[in-house]
Amino acid sequence: MTQKIAIQGELGSYSHEACRNKRPDMEVLPCRGFEDAINAVRSGEAELAMLPVENTTYGRVADIHRLLPHSGLHIIDETFVRVHINLLGVPGATVEDIEEAYSHLVLLPQCATYLSDHGIRGRVSSDNARAAREVAAKGDKRTAALASELAGEIYGLNVLARHIEDQGNNTTRFLTMSREPDLTRRGENGMMTSFVFQVRNIPAALYKAMGGFATNGVNMTKLESYMVGGSFTATQFYADIDGHPDDANVQLALDELRYFTTNVEILGVYPTDRKR
Numbered sequence: 686m687t688q689k690i691a692i693q694g695e696l697g698s699y700s701h702e703a704c705r706n707k708r709p710d711m712e713v714l715p716c717r718g719f720e721d722a723i724n725a726v727r728s729g730e731a732e733l734a735m736l737p738v739e740n741t742t743y744g745r746v747a748d749i750h751r752l753l754p755h756s757g758l759h760i761i762d763e764t765f766v767r768v769h770i771n772l773l774g775v776p777g778a779t780v781e782d783i784e785e786a787y788s789h790l791v792l793l794p795q796c797a798t799y800l801s802d803h804g805i806r807g808r809v810s811s812d813n814a815r816a817a818r819e820v821a822a823k824g825d826k827r828t829a830a831l832a833s834e835l836a837g838e839i840y841g842l843n844v845l846a847r848h849i850e851d852q853g854n855n856t857t858r859f860l861t862m863s864r865e866p867d868l869t870r871r872g873e874n875g876m877m878t879s880f881v882f883q884v885r886n887i888p889a890a891l892y893k894a895m896g897g898f899a900t901n902g903v904n905m906t907k908l909e910s911y912m913v914g915g916s917f918t919a920t921q922f923y924a925d926i927d928g929h930p931d932d933a934n935v936q937l938a939l940d941e942l943r944y945f946t947t948n949v950e951i952l953g954v955y956p957t958d959r960k961r
Contacts, residue, residue, distance in 0.1 A: 687712045688711050688712070689713070689714040689731040689732060689733075690708050690711040690713055690735055690861075691716050691721075691723075691725040691726055691731040691735070692713055692736075693716055693719045693721070693736065693737075694789075694815065695715045695812055695814040695818060696839055697818075697836030697839040698812060698836070699737070699768055699833055700736075701715075701835060702766055703766045703859040704735050706766065707735070707764040707861060708733065708735070708861070714731045719736060719748050720752060722734045722736065723752060726862060727864065732864075733863050734758065735860075736749055737859050738750075738858050738860050740768065740857045740858075741855060741856045742851070742852045743791050743794065750911060751911070753923070753952055754881045754923075754950060754952070758862040758863060758864060759862065759863055759865065759952065760952050760953020760954075760955050761861050761863045761866070761953060761955050762958075763858060763859065763877065763956075763958045763961075764861070765856050765857070765960040765961070766857050767854075767856050768795070768856060769833065769850065770788075770796045770831050770833075770848070770849050770855070771834055771837065771844050771845075771846065771848065772786060772805075772829050772831060772846040772849055773820065773831070773836065773837045773843065774826065774828075774842060774843055775823075775825070775828075776841070778829070779826075779845065780803060782826045783826075784806065784828070785807075786808065786828075787807075787808045787809070787810040787816035787819070787828070787830050787831070788808075788832060789810060789813045789816075792831055792832075793807040795851060795852070796849045798851045813831060814832055814840075816831070817836035817837065817839070818836075829845065830842065831849075866951075866953065868930070871929070871956075872955075872957050874959050875928075876927070876957060877925055877927065877928075877953075877956070878925070878928060878929060878935065878951065879923070880923075880949060880952055881921055881924070881948070881949075882894070882921070882922055882924070882948060882949040882950070883946060884922070884945070884946050886920060894946050896941065897938040897940070897942055898926065898942075900938075901934040901941075903928055903938045904927040906927060907925035908923070908924050909923045909924075910923075923952075926938075927957070930951065930954060
């Protein structure tokens with residue numbers, strides 16, 4: 686039986702594209718929301734989940750940062766997808782016909798210049814691949830979808846304009862999530878460790894917590910903060926570092942972190958993607 690990998694959204698989404706790149710042997714399981722994709726793995730309906738965590742144009746995917754610490758899942762891989770946005774229309778339509786284009790809220794700002802230049806109104810859909818499916822079902826030459834070429838192939842739409850994103854390096858980072866961690870691997874391009882921790886909102890708390898990474902030569906590639914439970918008394922941080930917890934310098938840095946913080950939780954240890 687083919688194993689399944691859960692995604693948020695429908696077939697033809699960029700999450701689907703990430704699955705094709707990283708896990709082409711697995712069957713994609715579309716889910717309504719991020720929590721549904723996580724629950725599919727927790728329940729055993731799927732073996733893995735492919736979740737977007739950040740985009741070079743839009744920034745972080747806030748819902749994922751909120752969900753990851755309590756998901757019960759572990760990060761086992763990362764992959765980067767070059768997000769090419771395409772204007773998709775029904776057969777026979779041209780760019781001049783298009784009055785409205787539907788896509789996910791995150792995608793619309795990424796091609797705002799093109800839409801403005803062509804007098805096309807951006808409309809919000811819950812998912813870019815769903816937008817493609819609905820445009821195909823409607824059959825209106827005045828309506829288009831902003832989505833991947835894969836979505837166009839799946840739903841029978843034509844590419845009216847290709848690669849219309851504003852930024853030439855528009856890329857989304859995806860994390861592969863599993864029920865079980867895997868700390869045995871060593872990647873050809875190095876390892877990443879992701880974790881969360883909390884500090885009290887007192888002077889120099891974060892400075893002291895971060896000191897061990899500097900003194901032990903551990904490179905921190907990402908640090909994001911958000912409030913915990915609506916409280917202003919503590920702040921939670923999400924961090925990515927280069928290295929493996931078994932590395933001597935990483936061990937020392939994490940020991941120092943635990944001394945100055947609370948609730949340090951390793952979310953994943955995984956090979957660095959070659960595109961990083």
